[in-house]
Amino acid sequence: MLEANPWNDARAEAIVNEHAGLEGPMLPILHALQHEFGHVGEAAAPLIANALNLTRAEVHGVITFYHDFRREPAGRHVLKLCRGEACQSMGSEALAQDLLARLGIDWHGLTPDGELTVEPVYCLGLCACSPAALLDDEVVGRLDAESLAEALDAVRA
Amino acid sequence: MTRIFISKDAAALALGADKVAVKIAAEAEARGAAVEIIRTGSRGMVFLEPLVEVETAAGRIGYGSVKASDVASLFDGGFTAGGAHALGIGKTEDHPFFARQNRLTFARCGIIDPVSLDDYAGMAGWRGLRRAIEIGPAATIAEVAKSGLRGRGGAGFPTGIKWKTVADAPADRRYIVCNADEGDSGTFADRMIMEGDPFALIEGMAIAAVAVGASKGYVYLRSEYPHAARTFQQALEIARGARYLGSDILGSGHAFDIELRIGAGAYVCGEETSLLESLEGKRGVVRAKPPLPAHKGLFERPTVVNNVLSLVAVPTILDRGGEFYAGFGMGRSRGTMPLQIAGNVRFGGLFETAFGLTLGEIVEEIGGGTASGLPVRAVQCGGPLGAYFPPAFFDTPFDYEAFAARDGLIGHGGLVVFDDTVEMAKMARFAMEFCAIESCGKCTPCRIGSTRGVEVMERIIGGVKVDENIALIEDLCQTMKFGSLCALGGLAPYPVLSALRHFPEDFSPRHALAAE
Numbered sequence: 001m002l003e004a005n006p007w008n009d010a011r012a013e014a015i016v017n018e019h020a021g022l023e024g025p026m027l028p029i030l031h032a033l034q035h036e037f038g039h040v041g042e043a044a045a046p047l048i049a050n051a052l053n054l055t056r057a058e059v060h061g062v063i064t065f066y067h068d069f070r071r072e073p074a075g076r077h078v079l080k081l082c083r084g085e086a087c088q089s090m091g092s093e094a095l096a097q098d099l100l101a102r103l104g105i106d107w108h109g110l111t112p113d114g115e116l117t118v119e120p121v122y123c124l125g126l127c128a129c130s131p132a133a134l135l136d137d138e139v140v141g142r143l144d145a146e147s148l149a150e151a152l153d154a155v156r157a
Numbered sequence: 158m159t160r161i162f163i164s165k166d167a168a169a170l171a172l173g174a175d176k177v178a179v180k181i182a183a184e185a186e187a188r189g190a191a192v193e194i195i196r197t198g199s200r201g202m203v204f205l206e207p208l209v210e211v212e213t214a215a216g217r218i219g220y221g222s223v224k225a226s227d228v229a230s231l232f233d234g235g236f237t238a239g240g241a242h243a244l245g246i247g248k249t250e251d252h253p254f255f256a257r258q259n260r261l262t263f264a265r266c267g268i269i270d271p272v273s274l275d276d277y278a279g280m281a282g283w284r285g286l287r288r289a290i291e292i293g294p295a296a297t298i299a300e301v302a303k304s305g306l307r308g309r310g311g312a313g314f315p316t317g318i319k320w321k322t323v324a325d326a327p328a329d330r331r332y333i334v335c336n337a338d339e340g341d342s343g344t345f346a347d348r349m350i351m352e353g354d355p356f357a358l359i360e361g362m363a364i365a366a367v368a369v370g371a372s373k374g375y376v377y378l379r380s381e382y383p384h385a386a387r388t389f390q391q392a393l394e395i396a397r398g399a400r401y402l403g404s405d406i407l408g409s410g411h412a413f414d415i416e417l418r419i420g421a422g423a424y425v426c427g428e429e430t431s432l433l434e435s436l437e438g439k440r441g442v443v444r445a446k447p448p449l450p451a452h453k454g455l456f457e458r459p460t461v462v463n464n465v466l467s468l469v470a471v472p473t474i475l476d477r478g479g480e481f482y483a484g485f486g487m488g489r490s491r492g493t494m495p496l497q498i499a500g501n502v503r504f505g506g507l508f509e510t511a512f513g514l515t516l517g518e519i520v521e522e523i524g525g526g527t528a529s530g531l532p533v534r535a536v537q538c539g540g541p542l543g544a545y546f547p548p549a550f551f552d553t554p555f556d557y558e559a560f561a562a563r564d565g566l567i568g569h570g571g572l573v574v575f576d577d578t579v580e581m582a583k584m585a586r587f588a589m590e591f592c593a594i595e596s597c598g599k600c601t602p603c604r605i606g607s608t609r610g611v612e613v614m615e616r617i618i619g620g621v622k623v624d625e626n627i628a629l630i631e632d633l634c635q636t637m638k639f640g641s642l643c644a645l646g647g648l649a650p651y652p653v654l655s656a657l658r659h660f661p662e663d664f665s666p667r668h669a670l671a672a673e
Binding site for chain 2: 058069084123134141
């Protein structure tokens with residue numbers, strides 16, 4: 001499970017200030033915010049803009065450019081299923097479509113119980129043991145429907 | 158005390174290496190066996206992971222594809238003394254997949270504890286850096302030039318020339334940037350070396366810094382590699398503590414330090430100018446060249462941007478000489494390349510070898526054909542922007558120019574094998590979809606062309622005006638190829654056009670109808 005605290009302006013500002021002295025501090029700040037709060041909320045852009053002497057539009061542009069930064073918190077667990085060609089060669093597309101259909105969600109969707117977010121990822125570097133996925137912090141390889149279901153049951157138990 | 162080696166490489170973990178390690182420790186305790194478990198990087202034989210190796214007088218004896226449930230029987234069979242077992246592969250180094258390689262870049266990977274300075278120094282570590290300091294910047298650059306090393310990220314630009322350009326550019330400060338944004342599907346060499354031998358990258362970057370007079374280095378690592386990030390960060394702290402980094406590296410008077418930066422899921426940031434923008438804290442939008450990063454790179458300073466594998470090749474080149482390195486390979490492709498054999502393949506993993514093996518040798522002999530046992534239908538070489546080669550091209554030698562001559566590319570050395578169930582029109586559609594998802598949006602051919610490309614491919618797959626749409630996609634591919642600013646839009650047509658050219662039957666109206 002990915003631990004995240006609720007958004008807190010004072011804490012967010014402290015995080016921004018901690019990193020503001022780095023060369024090119026933007027990505028380290030955004031990662032640190034997401035690590036703390038599980039997402040980069042609406043309140044982040046003005047805060048960062050102010051600290052780094054940028055416009056809100058510039059900061060907003062950066063946040064929305066990168067796939068990693070979430071605007072909303074994810075579910076308690078996050079499954080990143082690889083869609084790279086190496087995984088496709090071992091049947092990852094069917095595996096993903098079956099799972100999404102079973103959960104009744106699309107890519108980037110969250111199950112209604114708030115338990116699981118499923119996201120596509122384009123390569124985890126596990127291409128010689130595909131299909132592969134990252135489930136929270138755990139890597140799993142040579143997945144099939146059964147082992148994927150087992151892995152999901154194990155974290156949700 | 159018996160020493161047992163188990164990989165903690167992400168691929169080994171994905172196949173259950175941690176469970177095996179825990180079980181071996183528990184079983185040893187229950188049986189009163191004195192064992193020390195050392196977690197290494199991977200030998201690269203992913204098909205044998207989790208691989209457990211035991212140190213014996215005869216060398217390391219391996220047991221492959223070990224499951225936790227096999228551990229008791231391993232102990233019963235006396236594996237701590239190298240005893241026979243159904244999973245035994247004999248001496249790991251004698252395994253055919255391993256014995257055929259020329260391991261220069263990956264010489265230590267899978268053998269040493271990745272964050273042990275003693276292990277690193279014990280296998281020729283830091284010798285290249287010492288020599289670079291001793292012979293000075295000009296001779297160091299000359300040595301790299303003599304090796305014939307070309308950028309291993311895919312572009313194949315001569316590393317020595319890049320370094321000389323940066324060294325000659327007047328500046329108040331210079332940077333070394335390591336491109337560890339290994340986004341190509343089918344590649345994992347950067348990840349493996351950063352998890353399995355991180356000091357080698359630190360040494361390579363320090364040599365580059367000495368050569369060009371840089372004071373600061375950045376490693377831009379993709380966020381999809383959390384294990385590599387942890388190991389590399391740990392290695393940085395250890396190296397700093399031992400003064401291999403810092404204000405006076407090895408007492409040479411050179412100041413150089415490295416910072417690890419994590420990307421945020423944008424494939425295009427593997428393109429060097431986009432990577433620099435991202436490091437500066439901006440959207441990862443490609444820059445127009447010139448100016449070259451070697452003249453105006455990070456924060457407008459002269460910057461060496463090298464791939465992980467290029468930098469990790471450098472300590473060997475300095476230690477053993479440029480001529481030694483250039484002694485491997487063919488044509489203008491000198492030295493060794495860590496091939497990454499992936500996808501639907503029986504013996505998948507990393508295989509470092511001199512340039513020049515044919516594609517067929519790599520896929521059929523070394524890779525053992527498909528994992529499914531069905532015939533090989535296509536091999537995508539060089540990542541998601543690489544061409545799909547049919548078995549008819551299996552005589553192509555692995556070499557930058559030979560692949561280019563057949564409208565392909567070797568890229569970062571990844572080879573993804575597909576069996577005969579692959580639907581090539583769908584793969585062509587995916588290439589366009591991937592480009593649409595990952596386009597930085599700066600230039601129109603890539604931004605709009607990729608989206609239109611998905612639509613046209615969908616019409617072809619749906620059997621709508623197939624001939625007209627094939628003509629349209631070919632035209633669109635030409636526009637993207639010649640009109641895009643960087644390799645993303647410029648190379649995305651390669652998988653599409655190669656699929657069309659070599660597998661036309663998958664695009665025919667009859668096939669489209671049959672698929673419905």
